[in-house]
Amino acid sequence: MGDTHIYMEMTLEPTTLTDLDDALFDIQRVARRPGYRRRLLAAMDAPVELSTVRVLRAVERAGDAAPSIGDIADRLTIDPSTASRFVDQQVAAGYLLRHRCSDDGRRSRLTLSDTGRALLDEVTAARRRILAEVTAGWDSVDLDALGDLLARLRDDFDHLESQA
Template sequence: MAARSQYEELARQLSAIGAVKRGLARILPAECPGGSAAVLTLLSRHGEMRISRLAELLSVDMSVTSRHVAHVAERGWIERFPDPADKRSRILRLTPAGEGVLDDLSRRTTEMFAGHLQDWSDEEVGQLNTLLARLRDSFSCRGTGGCAPGKHSGDCRPRQADSHDGSYTRTPV
């Protein structure tokens, strides 16, 4: 286990992540605020789903999720259709136009990071990606058994199969 001072420094460094998040927010087009980008990203990563599942993944309540969904649906970036298993529910699906928006967001994000990290080696960027994924994973346990980091059960954390290629690289926000 690391020394207390290491955790204090980690807390300071993570609080500075706000500058990175603000940089990411600045590159979003006006018609695609952060909440909309998150909706598109999650639908791309996880596939079609009910709005309740989307709200869970966004970690926001249904009213906020509904506003985000309405925004992207009005622009034709997602489609809503009846759930065959429950006609009262709707399934959300990314459209080709939504994929195009995501491609643009991914390009913008990649260019921003490439510009800001141009003095970093590929190895350093890879190490950061690995460590950030590990940090996120350590906080992801939601299992009822209260598992410990590094000792997760299959239902307590995101599985790599939840993303298209086993990575978490297509998150523009």
């Protein structure tokens, strides 16, 4: 079965897809609102730029692969020059460590420093507190279903993009 749901002919009503598209757009908008950012930053011990969080999470999500600047640019869908500037800032701040590739001395790999790990853990805890507050009236079945469906949607978007 696996990815068969990607290839199924769509039989949904156009309004269903419009409602889904509207909801996805609205969720992105909500997460970018100043109020959400203020709440997130207020939960932190020290102010942090959201670009810092995005870069650190991209490194974390790469796992043991120790991403390059190009990998960060791809994950964040930004120009390599912008990714390079962001990475340089995080290295200078002590959040990331840069290691030379053993097989290509021109390239470097990135890992979280202990300070970067601590900051990312703090941000993650703050984000979870906000999500817990927002979903306080939800039952665990709904939360599990939403998580599963959003992961599936993300994977299907990734699959679609890889076909382009």
